Amino acid sequence: MEHNSNNFSNENQINEDKEKTEDLGLTKASPQSNDSNKSKSKLSGLLSGIFGGIISAVIVTLLFTNNIIPIQNEETGTAEAQATEDQNNAEFVTTMSVDNDEISASNLEEVSEAVVGVLNLRRQSIWTTSEEAGAGSGIIYKKENGKAYIVTNHHVVDGAEEVEIVLNNEERLDAKVLGSDELSDLAILQVDGSKINRVANLGASSDVKVGETVLAIGNPLGMEFANSLTKGIISGLDRSVSVDTNGDGVADWITEVIQTDAAINPGNSGGALVDTDGNVIGINSMKVARSEVEGIGFAIPIDSALPIMEQLETDGEVSRPFIGISTAPINQVPPQYQNNVAVPDDVEGGMVIADVEAGSPADEAGLQQFDVITKINGENVTSILELRKYMYSETKVGDSVTLEIYRNGDKQEIELNLSKRNSI
Template identity: 75%
Template sequence: MEQNENKSMEENQIDTTNTEEESYDADLTKPAQPPMKNTRKSNSKRSGLFSGMIGGIISAGIVTVLFTSNVIPIDTNEDSSNSLSVQEERDPGIVTTMSVDNEEITSSNIEEVSEAVVGVINLKRQSIWTTSEEAGAGSGIIYKKEDGKAYIVTNQHVVDGAEEVEIVLSNDERLPAKVLGSDELSDLAILEVDGGKINKVANLGSSSDIKIGETVLAIGNPLGMEFANSLTKGIVSGLNRSVSVDTNSDGVADWITEVIQTDAAINPGNSGGALVDAEGNVIGINSMKVARQEVEGIGFAIPIDSALPIMEQLETDGEVSRPFIGISTASLNQVPPQYRSNIELPEEVEEAMVIADVEQGSPADQAGLKQFDVITKINGENVTSILELRKYMYSETAVGDTVMLEIYRDGEKHDIELTLTDRETI
């Protein structure tokens, strides 16, 4: 700053010098003037001195008036530049933008759906001598009220192992809840409560209509009921994300779930809460987040369109009916070395799934499948893991369908036909 100011002063000085030189050169072109008398010089000096004194008095008077009237403020601060910085920092320059941004969200609808999001308390007894105590807490959504009952959807892992379940309404009132059914693969559970004190029911939207970049809100109870009905805002970061899930905690993924990705904060306790659009329609059920130190803002919700058929089955039947084969398998590279000699395959087969066990009386048993048979295809679709086999079966087939498996046994290819059943029919 000082360099710029010094440069400017130097430029001004140069300009002034040039002007004086031009004036001097111009005087050289004028004819010479006769010498002036001494009396005239003396009078001129006295006149100049008198004029200077009058001018100085007038200038001093003007400056005094300006200071006393505060037109020129007297600065008592030693560093006036700091005062200017503080003033600029206090300028609320983003208030208008935030106000406009929030106008897209319908506050009345958000308030209604917030009242329909409840706390879900998992209660367990530590011993037969004690009463039930809170073992965990999550969130749930009241999605239906009918015939004096209200129905709540939450995550299966929220109520897993509970001996008793309670819900906590937005006014902090607690109601006992009954678990009608739960499903481990979809991570969904349905609760039933007395509907007499339920006043708000969430409006279910459609997850098929949402777009990446659309504003969404996550509503739930992060870290338990202390922060009940918290609301976080974000966008839809991704659609149809495939996330591998280990449902039996054996360290191996045994299911793939399709989810909505969002950067709206989803914390422990938000599970089972609502992911809603700007109009307050539920488009997803908050389920999980990526919890790694190097990751920020990656949360997932079960799309409401995928959840609804499962919710209906859990509400009416208490479980989800899925087609069943009756085998346990391992990928080729997971087979222990001592058993690899039992497997013969042509060189072109590099990926497949090896049958480790066949359940007695199952469709696989009835179709003649055996241990160490290698499955490569189902209905012409390549399968290399139990994950891919389940995904195909649960999305493309139903109980009672007949499927064709391509297998290798003792190095030879066979086509095995079997009829899918429900596990309960065994």
């Protein structure tokens, strides 16, 4: 990923973007570090006590509220009326139990078995064996020609020297990383398919609506809580979230995600967001992690993930067009260079070219330092995020695009042929 040229000291923008990223508190939901394992036994005991008390209180409240445990009325109660009421209540309880069993057992059991643990293994030194550096989740989405294929998040396997998956029966299999993509935060793994018995059903994220019930399936806090299910709703669709893909504290990509209030915790990354029929509609990826925030998690829509998954599976990488420039927003150009940037007063924004890579499409098209890009194919460009988003979603390698630029205050149109590379 290329960033602004050293010719433009863009510290103010970096600090501003960093503050925005930190204020939002976005965090990847995985991998879960092994450091948390030390407190797992204490945590399990504490959770058992807490959950026991909460469940008891909730059950008692619900039973009285719904009159499942009838409150006796001495004035009007009769044995016959009581028997009829008890029978009606029993039927109600039976119906509710059957419905819940159908959702959890019939529709979710298979997809739960298709959600696996993903272990990121690294060596501490050349003399040691590989140790678990983190754990996440993955979804078995295909079995073909004796091989099985798992989709997970890029950040789950990033930096791994070896990768293993953990099946529902706790059996471990060596996995090969076929491809991984930082911008989409997706990775594809391949394993021997002889031990794989379940493959997830992939749904369509375009069909979901705000308010629909969904469940997140994964391994929160590592493998001790493997195949945990959390329930929530679709809180929002087509959310545009700025993310920092390279860890420098500066937002450098915009991702389109599904928002849900189903609990997503460290270790859930790469797991499944499913509808009540057990169809995978998203891949859990990140959440807002701030002390005053609850229930804001995000998943990559399966519709947008599938084309990326296909490229990673077959080519090992995602083919994206690039221009070959580094840029800075026009309002962030350092004072010592502002005299080199001339645009009419009615131009409200644009990207100033800081550097042109030799031999790139930009170089071949004749773009120059201090040119101001204001539009691409008629679409306004005011930030590198907008430029990348348009390039990677609306164009492909081999396309020609028209850039509207200002050079020395004069408007020009430049035709540019896009070639292949993984960054602009």
